[in-house]
Amino acid sequence: MISNSSSSRAIPLDILRIFAALWVLVHHWISSEGLAKNLQHPYDVSWVPHWVAVAAAPGFLGVDIFFILSGIVISRSAIGRSWSEFAVARFCRLYPAYAVAIALAILFAPVTLIKYPSLSQSILGLTGLQWFVGAPTIVGPAWTLFIEVQFYLLITVLLLIFGKLTKLQLRNAAKVWCLVLLLAPSLQLPWLNFMAISEFGAYFALGMLLGLCNSKEEFQSDLPAILTLLALCWVRMVARLTGANAVPLHELFAIFMLAGVLFTVYLCSKTDLFGKYRNFVNPLALMSYPIYLLHEPLGMPAIGIMAKYGMPPIVAFAVATIVLFFVCQMCVKYYEPAARAFLRKRIFSVQKSA
Secondary structure, eight states: OOOSSOOOHHHHHHHHHHHHHHHHHHHHHHHGGGGGBBBOOOOOOSSSSSSHHHTTTTHHHHHHHHHHHHHHHHHHHHHHOOOHHHHHHHHHHHHHHHHHHHHHHHHHHHHHHHSOOOOHHHHTTTTTHHHHHHHHOOGGGGGGHHHHHHHHHHHHHHHHHHBOOOOOHHHHHHHHHHHHHHHHHHHHHHHHHHHHHTTTTHHHHHHHHHOOSSSSSHHHHHHHHHHHHHHHHHHHHHHHHHHTSSSSSHHHHHHHHHHHHHHHHHTTTTTTGGGGGGHHHHHHHHHHHHHHHHIIIIIHHHHHHHHTOOEEEEEEEHHHHHHHHHHHHHHIIHHHHHHHHHHHIIOOOOOSOO
């Protein structure tokens, strides 16, 4: 249960967000699949300790954690907002870092990648329309933003229909969503699968209920839906783990993952445990989004180039990490605030910061 009485309770969620971003990063950086096969300058990962490789193998599940966290945070941010306020706030939050990631990927692709989308397709990526027309995305991890946008569209539709939503209305919406997710596979309606985000919707709906239950009574009232959504999330995680063959005992690992998320949410009720870490955790949490977007198009080619010129692999990894974190810090500290202010004032004519 997450209460509104103290902002320090968000720190456990920020820690989980940082973990998810770094887990995805390590998973991709030490993989021999995916982008690693498309680098002009591939690098050796055989030196990576076995225990690190084993721990990083299921790192793609960091995305699943992001979706649950998004359900928690975005549902709370939608309370009392109009549809336009919500939509503008989400666009201004996502687009600046996404745009710079696409721009950097376009700039470096000709000298770092073997194959990459055409310039026209890459420029289309700046609009986000490539997901709707089936064109490729030059920034691989950005595929998750399409799922996020579907979630935002769903909340926006609710705001359009019902006006400003209360916490109770959003909780009820999550319960209806749970029911739709149970029925959608048998109905086989493409538009319903799209709106319900049938593949990943359980994560968002679970996050909504976990984030909006602020009392024991509310939690008990929502418990049947929460348990149902946990089961749906478990099924999805097991399917992803099985498909990737990342770890043994897929079922137990998925239970462990979901239990970890629930424990983190529980820690949000312990207001006196994490306040002293705020100045360290919050900046890293803000950096998690650009880290997630840039770790492939910026970090992996940099490691390959440094390795090509004889730098020891572990040193190349360390330098790439430092450069990536520096770029992301500059992005969060200077670029994103300026870009958001420009979008609000010049594009959307909004004066109040969202």
